[in-house]
Amino acid sequence: MEFNFIINKLVQLDQQGLGVYVPRASRNKISSQQEQQLGQVLNTMGERSAIAQGLKQVITNYDKVQGTDQRVYIVAEGRTCQGFLKVGQKNLFYRDMMGNIKEIKPLCVLDFYVHESCQRQGYGKLLFEYMLQGEQTSPEKLAYDRPSPKLIAFLKKHYNLVKYIAQNNNFVVFDQYFKSDGQQINKQNQNTRAYSQPYNDYSSQIPTSYPQQQLQSNSKSYPYKQENNIDLMQHSSSRNNKEFLNAGRAILSKEEIYKKDNLSQQNIENTLNNINNSQYSTKSLQQQQYSKDYQLDKYDNNWGADKNVKKPPFPGQDRQLDKIQQKIQQTERELDVVNQQIIKQRHNLSQDPLTQNHRAQNVYNTNQFGTSPWAQTGFNYYQTSSSNYGNHYTYYKK
Numbered sequence: 001m002e003f004n005f006i007i008n009k010l011v012q013l014d015q016q017g018l019g020v021y022v023p024r025a026s027r028n029k030i031s032s033q034q035e036q037q038l039g040q041v042l043n044t045m046g047e048r049s050a051i052a053q054g055l056k057q058v059i060t061n062y063d064k065v066q067g068t069d070q071r072v073y074i075v076a077e078g079r080t081c082q083g084f085l086k087v088g089q090k091n092l093f094y095r096d097m098m099g100n101i102k103e104i105k106p107l108c109v110l111d112f113y114v115h116e117s118c119q120r121q122g123y124g125k126l127l128f129e130y131m132l133q134g135e136q137t138s139p140e141k142l143a144y145d146r147p148s149p150k151l152i153a154f155l156k157k158h159y160n161l162v163k164y165i166a167q168n169n170n171f172v173v174f175d176q177y178f179k180s181d182g183q184q185i186n187k188q189n190q191n192t193r194a195y196s197q198p199y200n201d202y203s204s205q206i207p208t209s210y211p212q213q214q215l216q217s218n219s220k221s222y223p224y225k226q227e228n229n230i231d232l233m234q235h236s237s238s239r240n241n242k243e244f245l246n247a248g249r250a251i252l253s254k255e256e257i258y259k260k261d262n263l264s265q266q267n268i269e270n271t272l273n274n275i276n277n278s279q280y281s282t283k284s285l286q287q288q289q290y291s292k293d294y295q296l297d298k299y300d301n302n303w304g305a306d307k308n309v310k311k312p313p314f315p316g317q318d319r320q321l322d323k324i325q326q327k328i329q330q331t332e333r334e335l336d337v338v339n340q341q342i343i344k345q346r347h348n349l350s351q352d353p354l355t356q357n358h359r360a361q362n363v364y365n366t367n368q369f370g371t372s373p374w375a376q377t378g379f380n381y382y383q384t385s386s387s388n389y390g391n392h393y394t395y396y397k398k
């Protein structure tokens with residue numbers, strides 16, 4: 001999501017474009033212009049997140065985080081913000097399998113969003129891992145506020161978190177949360193505490209970057225896909241290599257691949273061709289996406305300034321709505337026809353008892369049986385219901 005200012009000036013980002021905004025710690029430390037720009041980033045990203053999750057209400061915006069202990073982790077590059085993740089502590093009542101209720105106070109993932117043009121390229125994992133390090137925790141020790149299906153898939157894929165007991169409050173706490181710390185401690189995090197104090201005590205400094213060593217040791221675990229055992233990520237110079245990120249793939253020199261993986265020359269050619277093709281098609285898809293996003297962003301920006309002006313629907317959305325409207329109308333018309341047919345049939349049936357004999361098998365309540373006025377036709381009946389069209393009867397063979 002592009003803005004018309006540099007995001008690094010608002011929140012300090014490390015060389016991977018990762019940073020954290022701690023409202024408490026930054027109070028009175030940024031200029032009013034910076035505050036306004038930060039507001040724009042949080043409001044826009046928060047709004048997009050709510051739309052992406054199909055929520056009626058925005059969970060994250062600048063005003064909502066003020067005065068809280070929440071932390072907003074962001075990933076950005078230049079003027080573009082790719083995503084954010086908001087965490088904060090909550091008191092929750094947790095009901096276990098036996099129905100016992102206990103009170104817990106976990107750190108919660110409250111909002112998490114990666115821009116549509118960047119999803120499934122590893123940004124989510126990058127941000128999540130950065131947050132884990134900053135918070136000195138591990139995924140199973142977090143609670144997740146109303147996680148979307150995408151987040152559920154994300155947690156399953158990257159952290160094998162699956163089992164939980166559904167709660168009334170819609171927070172998800174995985175079963176592993178209650179396992180002893182000894183078993184669950186994330187070894188990787190054990191000695192890599194990025195900040196020595198919890199954020200609550202964090203009034204004087206805003207965390208800026210992680211130790212270099214730590215970044216390197218984690219870089220291999222980024223979820224960029226590996227193909228044919230070629231560790232593509234290892235050779236990407238940095239996350240700032242936009243080509244690499246955009247296509248989700250890196251092209252290695254043939255020699256490097258050959259040396260590293262001992263593949264035959266032919267295999268290498270094939271692999272490179274595949275990667276090239278996939279880059280090509282991904283790029284063209286992304287270009288389409290970008291131009292759509294650009295129009296939408298431009299449109300949003302134009303209308304974003306004055307909240308009192310009601311934003312007319314985006315032309316594209318308009319057309320889409322028209323189509324949906326037409327479809328609904330057509331379905332309603334079809335439904336009308338079917339309803340008319342049903343009414344007509346019911347009417348006919350109520351007039352003509354003989355057409356009912358196939359239903360005779362269903363009769364089971366003998367108390368309600370009557371003797372047919374058409375006794376001579378060989379049917380008895382009982383009344384089942386009545387309507388505008390008269391009484392309905394079920395007939396059965398004598």
Ligand SMILES: CC(=O)SCCNC(=O)CCNC(=O)[C@H](O)C(C)(C)COP(=O)(O)OP(=O)(O)OC[C@H]1O[C@@H](n2cnc3c(N)ncnc32)[C@H](O)[C@@H]1OP(=O)(O)O
Nearest residue numbers: 111112113114119120121122123124125147148153154157
């Ligand atoms: C508590 C809460 O905040 S709930 C709200 C969670 N946010 C949303 O649902 C908003 C829309 N979605 C997103 O913003 C993103 O998809 C996120 C934040 C959930 C994940 O970020 P990404 O950058 O896409 O994640 P990343 O690339 O690291 O990992 C990809 C994995 O996430 C999951 N995932 C991401 N997008 C999808 C999707 N459209 N459908 C199913 N799974 C998905 C999959 O497990 C995927 O792995 P796969 O591609 O091999 O199937």
